[in-house]
Amino acid sequence: MTKLSVNINKIATLRNSRGGNVPNLLQVAKDVQKFGAHGVTVHPRPDERHIRYQDARDLKDVVYTEYNIEGNPQHNFIDLVLECKPTQVTLVPDAIGALTSNAGWDTITHKHYLKEVIAEFKRNGIRTSIFVDPVVAMVEGAMETGTDRIELYTESFAHEYGLGNFKGIEPYVAAAIKANELGLGINAGHDLSLDNIKFFKENIPGLLEVSIGHALICESLYLGLENVVNMYLQKMK
Template identity: 80%
Template structure:
């Protein structure tokens, strides 16, 4: 079964919009795990516009499932991850002013940098994953960095699937097959939803984990968070 990791950035965005501590991100992390989520994901950015660095520290004692911290490995992020020591770190090459992640790594161009970062995390017992576009050469490049896993950037698939183009899954499936043959674990995320998650999962061999935040939180406004988590778990079986 593919694990569901709930990205709770949007809960922090809601909290920050009014100040104070409502909703409380630590309590929300406890609740999503109690409702069946098999992981909690956060993506702190340097401007702390949603998840704050202190949130990452506060969450460490309460996340008893998979704890995944995503982000661009700038110095402050490196220091945070090495202090918190989550289950997994997912390296994302997003610019500081990006609204959301919008591209995977060029694993060939940035190989030497990624090798050094990944080695440091692994030496501290932290599993590593690299955010990548569904391009075969980038999967091969990821293997050369020494990473444990890749995370397939799925925005392109999600958009095309919403237009009725199911063939958009093909490059993702091909990359998954290559990753499996190279011994790389496979994660996925970005714009996955209740509408497309089952089709995606059924066509990606060896899919270990999906990280879902924006869609899951939006769907929960209508259907309730506990119910939505159970719906995702059912579709991921």
């Protein structure tokens, strides 16, 4: 079964919009695990506009499933990850001020930098994943960095699927086949939703984990958080 990691950034956005501690981020992390999610994901950014660095520290004592911290491996982020020692760190090439993640790594151009950072995380027993576009050459480049996994950036799939173009899955299938050949684990995330997750999961061989936040939280506003988590779990059996 593909694992579901719930990204709780949007909970922090809602909390920060009013100040105080409502909704309670730590309680939400506890609840999604209680409802059956296999992990919790956060993506602290330098401006801390949603997840704060202190949130990431506080969550390490709350997440008892898999804890995944995403971000651009700048010095402060690297220090945070080494302090928290999550199950997994996902490296994302976010530009400062980017609204959301919008591209995968060029694993060829940045191979030596990624290799150095990944080696440090692996020395500390932290599983590593690299955010990549569904391009076979980028998957091959990821292999050269020493990463454990890749995370396929699924925005283009979600967009094409929403237009009724099911062929938008094809580059993801090719990337997944190459990753399997190379022995890389496969994660995926960005704009996956209840509408498209079943089709994606059924077509991607060896899909280990998806990280879903924006859609899941929006759907939860209508359907209820416990219901949505279990609906995802049913679709991924």
